[in-house]
Amino acid sequence: MSEENAIEVRHLSKRFGDNLAVADLSFNVHRGEVFGLLGPNGAGKTTTLRMITTLLKPDAGQVKIFGHDTATEGRWARSLFGLTGQYASVDEDISARENLMIFARLNGLSRADAKARTAELLAEFSLEQSADKALKHFSGGMRRRLDLAVSLITRPALIFLDEPTTGLDPRTRTQMWTTIRGLVAQGSTIVLTTQYLEEADQLADRLAVIDHGKLVKLGTPAELKQQVGGTVLTFTVNQASQVKAALRILAQTVAGKVRQSGQQLSVTLSQLTQLTPVLETLKRAQVAVSRLSVTEPSLDDAFMALTVGQN
Ligand SMILES: Nc1ncnc2c1ncn2[C@@H]1O[C@H](COP(=O)(O)OP(=O)(O)OP(=O)(O)O)[C@@H](O)[C@H]1O
Numbered sequence: 001m002s003e004e005n006a007i008e009v010r011h012l013s014k015r016f017g018d019n020l021a022v023a024d025l026s027f028n029v030h031r032g033e034v035f036g037l038l039g040p041n042g043a044g045k046t047t048t049l050r051m052i053t054t055l056l057k058p059d060a061g062q063v064k065i066f067g068h069d070t071a072t073e074g075r076w077a078r079s080l081f082g083l084t085g086q087y088a089s090v091d092e093d094i095s096a097r098e099n100l101m102i103f104a105r106l107n108g109l110s111r112a113d114a115k116a117r118t119a120e121l122l123a124e125f126s127l128e129q130s131a132d133k134a135l136k137h138f139s140g141g142m143r144r145r146l147d148l149a150v151s152l153i154t155r156p157a158l159i160f161l162d163e164p165t166t167g168l169d170p171r172t173r174t175q176m177w178t179t180i181r182g183l184v185a186q187g188s189t190i191v192l193t194t195q196y197l198e199e200a201d202q203l204a205d206r207l208a209v210i211d212h213g214k215l216v217k218l219g220t221p222a223e224l225k226q227q228v229g230g231t232v233l234t235f236t237v238n239q240a241s242q243v244k245a246a247l248r249i250l251a252q253t254v255a256g257k258v259r260q261s262g263q264q265l266s267v268t269l270s271q272l273t274q275l276t277p278v279l280e281t282l283k284r285a286q287v288a289v290s291r292l293s294v295t296e297p298s299l300d301d302a303f304m305a306l307t308v309g310q311n
Helices: 045-052 074-078 096-106 111-124 140-151 170-185 197-203 221-227 240-253 272-284 299-306
Strands: 005-016 019-030 034-038 060-065 081-084 158-162 189-194 206-211 214-219 231-237 258-261 264-269 289-295
Touching (some): 005 189, 019 045, 019 060, 019 189, 019 206, 034 045, 034 197, 045 060, 045 158, 045 189, 096 111, 111 140, 140 158, 140 170, 170 189, 189 197, 197 299, 214 221, 221 299, 231 240, 231 272, 240 258, 240 272, 264 272, 272 289
Parallel strands (some): 034 189, 034 206
Antiparallel strands (some): 005 019, 005 060, 206 214, 231 289, 258 264
């Protein structure tokens, strides 16, 4: 076990009947990073998370959390992390404050400590105003914040978030991202599952893309994007009679494949430094262009290429 790793997953597999939900998965989660498990519906993200967090027994493979094998030291491992998302079994009929108090007491805090920690968490998650309302009257965003607050009672060094923002409106989602970034700034390691590419792009330092239970790709969001090709330059040639000249110039200055749609041309640049020579050559040849755009590939493009392309 390397000191750098918060989690080591080795050859993890799980079968439900004929369905191989997780197939020989191996990866490391580094200390202090946000690690994203990204994949389409049914890819095996939740099953993977449930095995790592000891809620589900793997058919094969090994998980170590801060060096502790979860098969033989499950209790130890469980004391090291907080779990939220589809699992938080908070009580709908009682208030946020009462829920936090109960979980704090269950986690062994004294009455006074539980009270202090509850007050701290209510403040941290902007829940003070609604602290004494029953949870059934909470909005989705408030409910998620409470779920997260509950999982943080013991200040765990490792936090698992299963689809932390599913079903939240864009504003509340952004608030949740800010909260998650705050946790990272305090030194927590976070593993999250998400179906949202933007969320993965915004939050994750590294991503494991999973499809049909298999690891399709592991890397930073930037690395995944790079894999689907570089920056795309698109412009419109103002005069139809100059399209041929523009195509010639692109062929001479950029090696990438050129796509044409009427007077609109686009080309993939392997490096951004190719941009200036293209524009200068067009200018020198007096080929006037407009509606010029330079776009980076999105994580969407990478994800589609990695998952859909494989199947
Ligand atoms: N308890 C179970 N019994 C039988 N099959 C299951 C069980 N849990 C998961 N599966 C199956 O295993 C596969 C992976 O499911 P899993 O929930 O891990 O996917 P996921 O990536 O988390 O999907 P989602 O984004 O929809 O939550 C799916 O085909 C699912 O139907």
